[in-house]
Amino acid sequence: MVLRGAAAMAGGVVTMMAMAIFGGLWMPLEMFPQWMQDLGRALPTYWISSLGEWSLQGAELPVTGLVVIGAWTLVLGALCMVSMSRAVGLQRR
Known part of the structure; x- marks a missing residue:
């Protein structure tokens, strides 16, 4: 919603890869320094x-995981709503 065209695809890939790496999907978090584990x-x-x-x-x-996932969902949903309203507002002008 924030990026356009090819930049949106590249931004999505970079974001997903970073979240996978830092979220411990590729390597266990115990291998990282403490700040990266946090x-x-x-x-x-x-x-x-x-x-x-x-x-x-x-x-x-x-339960902590459900709270974290819920918080991310709410924040990113709000960001999408704001971005969408701005995009639609720009098209009306």
Whole structure:
């Protein structure tokens, strides 16, 4: 919603790759320094992975993960609404 055309595709790929790396999907978070582990636990990709492990292994439900995923959903949804309203407003002029 913020970028246009080919820049939107490149931005999406870069964002997804960064979230996968820092969220611990490619390598375990324990391999990273402490500040990167803290960053990884703040990303939804880490918690989506944890929810997958929870569903397969039957461990305790990661409630913190649901809160983090919900917060990201609300913030990014609001960003999309603002970006969309600006884009539509620019087209009307």
